[in-house]
Amino acid sequence: MASTPLLDVADLSIAFGPHRAVDSISFHIHAGQTLGLVGESGSGKSATSLAVLRLLAPNAQVNGTITFDGQPLLSLPEAAMRRHRGRNISMIFQEPMTALNPVMPIGSQIAEAVEAHHPELSRRAIKNKVLEAMHQVALPDPERRLRDYPHQFSGGQRQRILIAMALVNQPRLLIADEPTTALDVTVQAQILALLRDLRDQHNLAMLFISHDLAVVSQACNQPADRLAVMQHGRIVEQALARDLFLSPQHPYTRSLLASAPTMHTDRRLPLASLAESR
Numbered sequence: 001m002a003s004t005p006l007l008d009v010a011d012l013s014i015a016f017g018p019h020r021a022v023d024s025i026s027f028h029i030h031a032g033q034t035l036g037l038v039g040e041s042g043s044g045k046s047a048t049s050l051a052v053l054r055l056l057a058p059n060a061q062v063n064g065t066i067t068f069d070g071q072p073l074l075s076l077p078e079a080a081m082r083r084h085r086g087r088n089i090s091m092i093f094q095e096p097m098t099a100l101n102p103v104m105p106i107g108s109q110i111a112e113a114v115e116a117h118h119p120e121l122s123r124r125a126i127k128n129k130v131l132e133a134m135h136q137v138a139l140p141d142p143e144r145r146l147r148d149y150p151h152q153f154s155g156g157q158r159q160r161i162l163i164a165m166a167l168v169n170q171p172r173l174l175i176a177d178e179p180t181t182a183l184d185v186t187v188q189a190q191i192l193a194l195l196r197d198l199r200d201q202h203n204l205a206m207l208f209i210s211h212d213l214a215v216v217s218q219a220c221n222q223p224a225d226r227l228a229v230m231q232h233g234r235i236v237e238q239a240l241a242r243d244l245f246l247s248p249q250h251p252y253t254r255s256l257l258a259s260a261p262t263m264h265t266d267r268r269l270p271l272a273s274l275a276e277s278r
């Protein structure tokens with residue numbers, strides 16, 4: 001891809017006091033492309049995604065550059081950053097129940113996301129956007145379910161509501177941090193398919209994060225999609241997803257591959273157990 005990437009992260013380091021959580025990592029993502037970021041718990045994946053939105057705790061020291069659409073995010077004034085968040089750059093998190101307000105109807109919650117960036121819109125225009133977003137994520141019967149509360153939906157439907165909230169302002173970059181980890185496998189596959197479809201329809205750049213290589217392999221299904229493997233705050237290997245599955249170079253990547261079946265794994269071979277690969 002010759003064009004300028006939408007998101008360009010260069011030499012990003014994040015420290016919490018003496019602890020280096022992220023150590024000089026670099027990656028970029030083009031419109032319409034997914035970068036899968038995979039690594040074990042504590043390897044620095046969430047810290048990386050929060051750095052892009054500048055939502056890290058105040059005790060974090062951040063170095064390096066993060067460029068979004070040509071703008072250096074780390075030096076932007078907070079007001080300009082706030083205009084990006086939930087507008088041009090959106091994020092969906094792991095836990096649909098904690099990310100939603102339990103005492104507010106879901107339609108009002110999606111509407112709030114619109115109002116935050118479009119205070120000029122009429123109530124009717126906002127409602128239309130909410131219904132359209134609910135329709136896009138295939139929530140059944142949007143008009144009737146607007147007034148329902150989060151607990152009246154299944155886990156998969158709640159994740160769809162969060163995706164609707166993330167997409168309602170038509171962002172260009174979507175960060176999905178373990179978006180399916182709390183869901184059972186069948187629902188996981190449905191949400192992954194939805195995310196892939198939405199990315200393709202809207203030409204979204206997607207940063208897709210998971211500790212689970214099998215899940216990341218399903219998110220990175222296009223030829224240009226890339227995969228970065230993180231370990232102890234470093235990216236130890238980064239390549240086109242299909243190349244990485246076919247010929248992993250780093251021992252850690254090989255151990256991840258050996259312990260998880262992916263779309264690209266030869267299913268005739270027996271699976272090595274995690275214990276063997278460590």
Ligand SMILES: Nc1ncnc2c1ncn2[C@@H]1O[C@H](COP(=O)(O)OP(=O)(O)O)[C@@H](O)[C@H]1O
Nearest residue numbers: 016021040041042043044045046047048057059
């Ligand atoms: N606010 C914080 N204060 C101190 N340490 C933190 C904070 N947030 C994350 N960390 C540490 O940074 C490292 C990376 O965390 P994280 O990015 O959440 O990992 P991952 O998402 O890959 O599981 C971990 O060692 C974690 O304990």
Ligand SMILES: [Mg+2]
Nearest residue numbers: 045046047177
């Ligand atoms: Mg995390």
